[in-house]
Amino acid sequence: MEYAVSVKNISxxxxxxxxxxxxxxxxxxxxxxxxxxxxxAGKTTLFRMLxxxxxxxxxxxxxxxxxxxxxYKKIRSSVGYMPGxxxxxxxxxxxxxxxxxxxxxxxxxxxxxxxxxxxxxxLEPFNxxxxxxxxxxxxxxxxxxxxxxxxxxxxxxxxxxxxxxPVSRNEFWEMLxxxxxxxxxxxVSTPYMDEASKCDRIALMQKGKILDIGFLRDIIGxxxxxxxxxxxxxxxxxxxDIRSDENTESVYSFGDFLHYTDKHGGIDIERMxxxxxxxxxxxLTIQEINPxxxxxxxxxxNK
Amino acid sequence: xxxxxxxxxxxxxxxxxxxxTLLILFxxxxxxxxxxxFAITNEIKDAKIAILDFAKDNNTQEISNKLLSSGYFxxxxxxxxxxxxxxxxxxxxxxxxxxxxxxxxxxxERTGTANVQIVADASxxxxxxxxxxxxxxxxxxxxxxxxxxxxxxxxxxxxxxxxFNPNLKSVFMFVPGLMSVILLLVSALMTSISITKEKELGxxxxxxxxxxxxxxxxxxxxxxxxxxxxxxxAAVLILSKYVFEVPTVGSLPLLIAECTLFLxxxxxxxxxxxxxxxxxxxxxxxxxxxxxxxxxxxxxxxFPVENMPLPLQLLSNTIPAKWFIRIVKGIMLKGVTFxxxxxxxxxxxxxxxxxxxxxxxxxxIRLE
Numbered sequence: 263m264e265y266a267v268s269v270k271n272i273s274x275x276x277x278x279x280x281x282x283x284x285x286x287x288x289x290x291x292x293x294x295x296x297x298x299x300x301x302x303a304g305k306t307t308l309f310r311m312l313x314x315x316x317x318x319x320x321x322x323x324x325x326x327x328x329x330x331x332x333x334y335k336k337i338r339s340s341v342g343y344m345p346g347x348x349x350x351x352x353x354x355x356x357x358x359x360x361x362x363x364x365x366x367x368x369x370x371x372x373x374x375x376x377x378x379x380x381x382x383x384x385l386e387p388f389n390x391x392x393x394x395x396x397x398x399x400x401x402x403x404x405x406x407x408x409x410x411x412x413x414x415x416x417x418x419x420x421x422x423x424x425x426x427x428p429v430s431r432n433e434f435w436e437m438l439x440x441x442x443x444x445x446x447x448x449x450v451s452t453p454y455m456d457e458a459s460k461c462d463r464i465a466l467m468q469k470g471k472i473l474d475i476g477f478l479r480d481i482i483g484x485x486x487x488x489x490x491x492x493x494x495x496x497x498x499x500x501x502x503d504i505r506s507d508e509n510t511e512s513v514y515s516f517g518d519f520l521h522y523t524d525k526h527g528g529i530d531i532e533r534m535x536x537x538x539x540x541x542x543x544x545x546l547t548i549q550e551i552n553p554x555x556x557x558x559x560x561x562x563x564n565k
Numbered sequence: 566x567x568x569x570x571x572x573x574x575x576x577x578x579x580x581x582x583x584x585x586t587l588l589i590l591f592x593x594x595x596x597x598x599x600x601x602x603f604a605i606t607n608e609i610k611d612a613k614i615a616i617l618d619f620a621k622d623n624n625t626q627e628i629s630n631k632l633l634s635s636g637y638f639x640x641x642x643x644x645x646x647x648x649x650x651x652x653x654x655x656x657x658x659x660x661x662x663x664x665x666x667x668x669x670x671x672x673x674e675r676t677g678t679a680n681v682q683i684v685a686d687a688s689x690x691x692x693x694x695x696x697x698x699x700x701x702x703x704x705x706x707x708x709x710x711x712x713x714x715x716x717x718x719x720x721x722x723x724x725x726x727x728x729f730n731p732n733l734k735s736v737f738m739f740v741p742g743l744m745s746v747i748l749l750l751v752s753a754l755m756t757s758i759s760i761t762k763e764k765e766l767g768x769x770x771x772x773x774x775x776x777x778x779x780x781x782x783x784x785x786x787x788x789x790x791x792x793x794x795x796x797x798x799a800a801v802l803i804l805s806k807y808v809f810e811v812p813t814v815g816s817l818p819l820l821i822a823e824c825t826l827f828l829x830x831x832x833x834x835x836x837x838x839x840x841x842x843x844x845x846x847x848x849x850x851x852x853x854x855x856x857x858x859x860x861x862x863x864x865x866x867x868f869p870v871e872n873m874p875l876p877l878q879l880l881s882n883t884i885p886a887k888w889f890i891r892i893v894k895g896i897m898l899k900g901v902t903f904x905x906x907x908x909x910x911x912x913x914x915x916x917x918x919x920x921x922x923x924x925x926x927x928x929x930i931r932l933e
């Protein structure tokens with residue numbers, strides 16, 4: 263089998279809503295593949311179909327060499343899955359949770375200790391503590407350990423870093439990097455655009471569709487427009503003024519700046535400065551910047 | 566097998582960790598037995614009665630003494646005429662009036678037959694039943710004493726008057742009823758809640774994406790509660806025997822076997838409920854609303870089924886507890902053997918097979 267995960271024209275609707283709309287993609291063995299998109303993009307539904315929890319409405323998919331409908335039992339034994347919501351037993355201790363999941367998969371903690379060592383070593387001081395009393399970051403580490411304990415071939419992580427502090431998020435991605443080196447294929451979803459750079463390849467998702475798929479640098483490389491960062495003392499007036507200009511293609515606030523593109527593939531920065539200053543803006547800065555993944559996403563979304 | 570035992574162990578940990586529920590599970594049966602038991606047994610001691618004795622001879626005196634020395638009855642007043650009966654009841658103090666016919670003793674001597682009328686205040690039908698039961702058995706006792714060494718045994722006819730509850734039943738029936746309600750509660754309610762809890766917490770997602778099959782998940786959930794409920798039934802039996810002196814006349818192993826059967830029935834019902842409900846609240850509502858109440862009301866636990874209108878009597882046949890109560894009554898109080906209760910046993914077994922088949926068919930191997 264060529265790919266670890268191979269998805270062809272998969273769709274899923276709930277009543278009238280198309281949660282996943284005709285998606286196709288392939289994930290290579292040992293790849294760290296990220297699905298990036300806001301809430302409601304269809305990431306969870308996609309993951310649930312690939313982990314055999316939901317039947318696809320149409321289309322097909324092969325995970326680890328098994329069909330997700332026919333061979334669902336085999337997939338269930340060979341993949342690891344970490345749902346978006348913390349889903350361990352809160353009334354069991356750290357150790358009991360881990361032991362339970364190890365035995366469910368017919369293995370022991372000792373057998374696969376080397377795989378989870380780096381993660382588990384941070385949890386071991388809290389071995390006897392109930393899972394419900396752990397901090398958010400610790401919970402994620404425990405959930406990851408439990409999903410890994412049977413050394414799965416493919417690992418599905420549904421929004422593992424949502425609601426986790428930035429330091430723990432970084433640690434978490436470092437751990438995923440190490441797991442990748444162990445040869446585990448990892449599919450991870452996240453609403454955080456900045457995490458795109460941690461993945462090998464990414465798929466940008468919106469309203470059940472994949473907007474773009476590929477290496478981060480290629481997706482950004484395709485952007486092909488000049489983009490400017492603008493700020494002044496009165497940001498609210500600034501965005502209204504720029505939006506009302508007929509040359510404006512898009513403007514949206516991004517951190518302390520507005521990101522601006524025009525309809526003609528570039529602007530005269532001095533001329534725009536003069537116009538805006540004549541409209542009463544002070545402390546004005548305009549500079550051309552390199553587009554980021556967010557800019558790509560906004561641009562793809564508006565197409 | 567190791568995988569399965571692991572699952573059972575996990576369930577045990579859940580139960581033990583949730584000590585509040587554990588306390589309720591074990592505390593409730595004991596509290597209920599004590600409450601029901603004492604509420605009934607305390608009152609039968611020193612029940613206030615009145616006697617209207619038209620005969621005033623040796624025989625009526627002896628019967629009166631026998632009644633009053635039994636410890637169950639306390640003489641509140643001696644009535645003089647028929648007209649005193651109504652006002653005496655109206656005061657609400659006396660619960661029973663015993664009326665001996667004129668020439669009671671002479672009638673025994675001459676004709677061998679005498680009449681005594683027992684009138685009970687039936688506003689509390691269960692209690693009235695119990696009073697009548699005690700009174701008549703004491704009179705029967707006396708009759709038996711009189712009969713000794715006589716070729717023509719004398720007859721004392723107790724004529725019973727009660728407006729609401731014509732059946733004369735023993736009230737110690739509360740033990741079988743209570744047992745069925747407790748077993749049903751622990752088994753059905755707790756299993757259905759524990760399965761829906763996994764759905765609600767999202768852990769069912771992880772369990773499904775694992776080599777565990779539905780059978781292992783379901784049976785793994787059931788076993789800890791089965792053991793728990795068996796301990797509970799033992800507690801009820803021990804309490805009823807040593808605190809309320811309700812003995813088990815029949816075979817104890819048979820009783821335990823029947824209890825286990827009923828437990829499995831209740832557990833399979835619990836699983837059925839969990840397959841149709843998505844969260845703990847729904848499961849609880851169904852268990853309480855659709856299971857507990859019909860069980861209490863229609864099983865004959867509190868209200869005799871025989872007195873119900875025909876549609877309700879027919880409906881009561883679908884209540885598993887009804888059959889179980891019959892079985893337990895038979896074994897505990899009458900000491901019957903299996904040959905007397907095989908039909909009830911068969912009905913329960915059939916219901917169990919039905920519930921399990923439907924639950925396995927309805928168990929969702931996916932999230933939808």
